[in-house]
Amino acid sequence: MISAEMKREISEANRRRYEQLRAAGQEATPKALPDATALDAKPIAPEAVISRERVPADWYATVRLRRGEALRIIDDVGMSSVSMIGWRAEETSERINCADTVKVQWSAAISKGRVVLSDMGRVFVSIVEDTSGAHDLMVGGSTRASTLAAFGVALRNTHDNFLAAAAKIGLGLRDIPPCVTFFAPVSVDAKGAFHWNANRKRPGDFVDLRAEMDVVVVLSNCAHPLNPVRPPVSGPVTLIRHRAPPAAPDDACRTISPEIVRAYEFTDRLYA
Amino acid sequence: MTDLATASPGSEAGAVYRHDIPAECPWSRVLKRGQTLRIVDSEGQQAVDALLYCADDPAERYSAQDTLRVQGSAYIDLGTRLVSNKGRVMARITGDSCGRHDTSAGCCSCESNAVRFGETTKYQHACRENFIMELAKHGLTKRDIVANLNFFMNVPIDPSGNFTVVDGISAPGNYVDITADMDVIFVISNCPQVNNPCNGFNPTPIRVAIWEPPAL
Numbered sequence: 001m002i003s004a005e006m007k008r009e010i011s012e013a014n015r016r017r018y019e020q021l022r023a024a025g026q027e028a029t030p031k032a033l034p035d036a037t038a039l040d041a042k043p044i045a046p047e048a049v050i051s052r053e054r055v056p057a058d059w060y061a062t063v064r065l066r067r068g069e070a071l072r073i074i075d076d077v078g079m080s081s082v083s084m085i086g087w088r089a090e091e092t093s094e095r096i097n098c099a100d101t102v103k104v105q106w107s108a109a110i111s112k113g114r115v116v117l118s119d120m121g122r123v124f125v126s127i128v129e130d131t132s133g134a135h136d137l138m139v140g141g142s143t144r145a146s147t148l149a150a151f152g153v154a155l156r157n158t159h160d161n162f163l164a165a166a167a168k169i170g171l172g173l174r175d176i177p178p179c180v181t182f183f184a185p186v187s188v189d190a191k192g193a194f195h196w197n198a199n200r201k202r203p204g205d206f207v208d209l210r211a212e213m214d215v216v217v218v219l220s221n222c223a224h225p226l227n228p229v230r231p232p233v234s235g236p237v238t239l240i241r242h243r244a245p246p247a248a249p250d251d252a253c254r255t256i257s258p259e260i261v262r263a264y265e266f267t268d269r270l271y272a
Numbered sequence: 273m274t275d276l277a278t279a280s281p282g283s284e285a286g287a288v289y290r291h292d293i294p295a296e297c298p299w300s301r302v303l304k305r306g307q308t309l310r311i312v313d314s315e316g317q318q319a320v321d322a323l324l325y326c327a328d329d330p331a332e333r334y335s336a337q338d339t340l341r342v343q344g345s346a347y348i349d350l351g352t353r354l355v356s357n358k359g360r361v362m363a364r365i366t367g368d369s370c371g372r373h374d375t376s377a378g379c380c381s382c383e384s385n386a387v388r389f390g391e392t393t394k395y396q397h398a399c400r401e402n403f404i405m406e407l408a409k410h411g412l413t414k415r416d417i418v419a420n421l422n423f424f425m426n427v428p429i430d431p432s433g434n435f436t437v438v439d440g441i442s443a444p445g446n447y448v449d450i451t452a453d454m455d456v457i458f459v460i461s462n463c464p465q466v467n468n469p470c471n472g473f474n475p476t477p478i479r480v481a482i483w484e485p486p487a488l
Contacts, residue, residue, distance in 0.1 A: 011466070011473035018468050021389070026434055099336075099378025099419050102435050104387055108376070109433025119417075121383030138346060138376055140337025145359030159357075173331045173357065178419050188429045192345040192372075225341050263387045 021258075025106035029257050033113045037129040039204050044072060050241040057234035060161035060220040062168065063241060064089060065211035067271060070128065070244035073182055073219065077235035078203035081184040081224035083141035083158045085177055086124060086217035092171060094120045098137040098178045104259050108188070110135050113252050115212075115260060116180060122267040123260070124215060126253035128244065129208035134185035134200040139226055141179050146225040151232065161220040169216060182207050184224040196226045210244045210253075212267050284310075289482040295475040296464035298402035300409065302327050303458045306485035308366060308451040311423055311460070314479050317440035317472035319425040319463040321379045321399045323407075323417065324354060324362050327455035330412055332356045336375040336419035346429055348373040348421060354450070357418075362456055367449030370442045374427040377437060379403065379420050380465045389467040402461035410457055422463075423448050425470045439469040451485075 002010075050069065055061045057080065065071055073082050088094040097119035102108045104117060111133035118124040141158025148154045162176050185200035209217075219239065223232040247254050247264065254264045284290055292314070293299045303309050311320055326332035335357040340346060342355050350368040353361045378384075379399035386394035403417050424442040429435050450458075464475050 007474070014466055014473045015469065017389070022436060026436070093413075093415050097378065097384075099376060100381075100384045100387075103377050103437070104384065106435055107433045108429050108435045117384075117387070119381070119383070121381070121387040138337065139341045140335075143338065143341075143359055145338075146341060174415050176357070178335075178337045187431055187433075188346045189431060192347045192429075194340075194344055194346065259387050262391070266383075266387065 022106065025257060025259070029106065032256060033111065034252050036112055036133050037131045039131050039202065042129050042208070044240060044242050048242045050243065053239045054236050055219065055221045055239060056236050058156040058222055060165050060218055061239060062165045062216060062218050063239060065215050065217065065241065067211055067213050068244060068246050070208050070210040070242055071217070072206050072208050072240040072242065074204065074206040074238040074240070075183045075201070076203065076238055078201050078205065079233050079235045080221050080237050081181050081227065082237055083179045083181040083220045083222065084217055085162055085179045086215050087171070087175070088118060089214040089216050092175060094118050095175070095177045096124050096180065098180060102137055104263070105257070108137060109133070110137065110180070113256050115253055115263065117263060118213070121263060122270065123212040123263045125209040125211055126247065127207055128210045128253060129206070132183055132200065132205040132207065134183065134197065136181040136184035136186040136224065138188070139186055139194060139224070141181060141220055142222045142225045150225065151230070155232070156222065158220040158222045161222065162218055165218040181224055184226070186226055194226060196228055208244070210247065212247065212264070213270060284481050287481040287483050291480050293460065293462045293478050293480060295477050296397055296462060298406035298459070298461050299480065300406045300457060300459040303452045303456050303482065305452050305454050308449050308483045309458060310367070310447050310449050310481045310483070312445060312447045312479040312481070313370070313424045313442040314444065315476040316442055316444040316446065318442070318476050318478055319440060319465070319470040320423040320478055321461040321463050322421040322423060323403065323459045325410070325412070325416070325457040325459070326356060326362065327457050330410065330416065330457065332358045332360070333416065333418060334362060334421070339375060346376065348375050354421070361453045363450050363452045365448060366451040367447065370424055370446040370448060372426065373448065374422040374425045375419065376429070377422055377425065377427045379461060380463065385467065393467055396466065397464040399461040399463050399465070403459065406459050406461070422470070437468045437470050440472055
C-alpha cells in the first residue's frame with residue numbers, strides 16, 4: 001500500500017509531464033506544420049499511377065492500399081465532401097479511430113503533416129499532401145435520417161454507402177467506426193455550435209493519403225450533413241492510387257511530434 | 273422530464289438500485305425504457321466513460337457523430353438526445369448538476385497511452401480493458417467499442433481546432449441523469465487514467481442509482 005503522500009507525489013509528477021506534453025503539442029507542433037499544398041503543385045508522375053477511378057456523386061468506392069502506396073482524392077468541382085472509414089487489411093478489428101486521432105495530435109483540425117491513427121496506437125494513413133486543410137472528424141457523414149430531415153426525402157447517403165461497402169468484404173454495421181470527412185469545412189465556436197465555412201472549398205482541392213499499413217478504405221461521395229446548399233449539389237471525385245516515396249527518417253509526418261514518432265515506431269514493428 | 277432532475281442532489285429516495293463502482297472498475301446493467309440512471313461523481317473530478325447498446329439488437333449502439341450532428345453542437349449537456357447508429361434516440365440527458373460532457377475524445381487504451389505518454393504506460397490499466405471485459409458479459413467484443421461518452425470530462429475545442437483534456441470541473445456529489453428511450457445495455461468504465469487531468473491524476477469511486485419512471 002502506498003502512502004497518501006507518495007500518491008500525491010506521483011500525481012504531481014504526472015501533472016507536470018502532462019503540462020509539458022501539452023505545451024509541446026499545442027505550441028511547438030503548429031509551428032512545425034508544413035504549409036498547405038498549392039493546387040497546381042505535386043502532379044503525380046504517370047509511371048507512379050497504379051489505378052484511377054471516378055466516383056459519381058452519392059456513390060462510394062472501396063480501395064485497398066498496400067503500405068507505402070498513396071491515394072489522391074480530388075474534389076473535381078469543389079462541391080463534394082468525401083467521408084472515409086477503413087480497416088487494417090489483415091485484421092479488420094483494427095480500424096481508424098477519430099477520437100485517438102484528435103486526442104493524440106491535440107487538435108480536431110487535421111491537415112498536411114498530420115496522420116489518421118488506428119485504434120491500436122498505430123498510424124493508419126498520413127496526410128502527405130493537402131491543399132484544403134478543412135476536414136471534419138466530429139460530425140460524420142450523411143445518414144438516411146439526415147437526408148430526410150434536410151431535404152424532406154431519404155436520399156443516398158454515407159451511412160448506407162458504408163454499410164454496402166462493408167458487406168461486400170464480409171463486414172457489417174458493427175464494423176463501421178466514426179468517419180473522417182475530407183473537404184468538409186466544419187468549425188466549432190466558443191459555445192460549441194458547429195459552422196460550415198463554404199469559402200474554404202475550391203475546385204481541384206486534393207489530399208494525398210499515404211498508407212502506413214496494408215489497409216482497406218471506403219470513400220463515400222455524399223453531401224456533408226452540414227452543407228447548407230439546397231437542393232443538394234455535388235459532383236464527382238477522382239481517386240488516384242499511386243506509389244509514394246516511403247516515409248524517410250526525416251519525413252514531415254513521421255517527425256511532427258513525439259507522440260507521432262512513437263506511433264510510427266509501433267507501426268513499423270508490424271512489418272519489422 | 274421526471275421529478276428526479278429537480279430532486280435534491282444526493283437524495284436517493286425511491287431508487288430501485290444503488291451501487292458504488294470502485295475506482296478503475298467497469299460496470300454494466302440493462303436500463304429499461306423509461307428508467308433513469310444517475311451517475312454521481314462521489315469525490316469529484318472523475319471521468320466516467322460510457323457506451324450504450326440496444327438490448328434487443330446490440331449492433332445498434334450509441335453514435336457520437338450522429339448525436340453531435342442531430343444537436344448541431346459539440347458537447348453533451350442537459351437535454352442532449354443520445355442517438356444510435358440507426359438514427360434513433362436511445363436515451364436523453366434529463367438531469368445535470370455539472371454541465372458540459374465530452375463525446376469526442378474517446379476512451380483511453382493501453383495502446384493509445386503508449387503513443388501519448390510513452391511506452392512504459394502501455395502496462396497501466398485503461399478504459400478499453402474495462403470495456404472489453406464488461407462487453408464480454410453481453411457477448412460483445414472490441415469490435416463493438418465505438419466513440420464513447422465521457423461524463424464529467426472537460427474537453428474544450430477552440431475555433432482553431434485545438435483540443436485539450438483539462439482539469440475535471442465536477443465537484444464531489446455532482447451527478448448526471450440519463451433516461452432511457454429504449455431498453456439499453458448501459459456500460460461504464462470508471463476511468464483509470466493517471467496521465468492526464470481528467471481524473472485529477474487520482475481515480476476515485478463513483479456511484480450509480482436507478483429509478484423507475486414516475487407513476488402517471
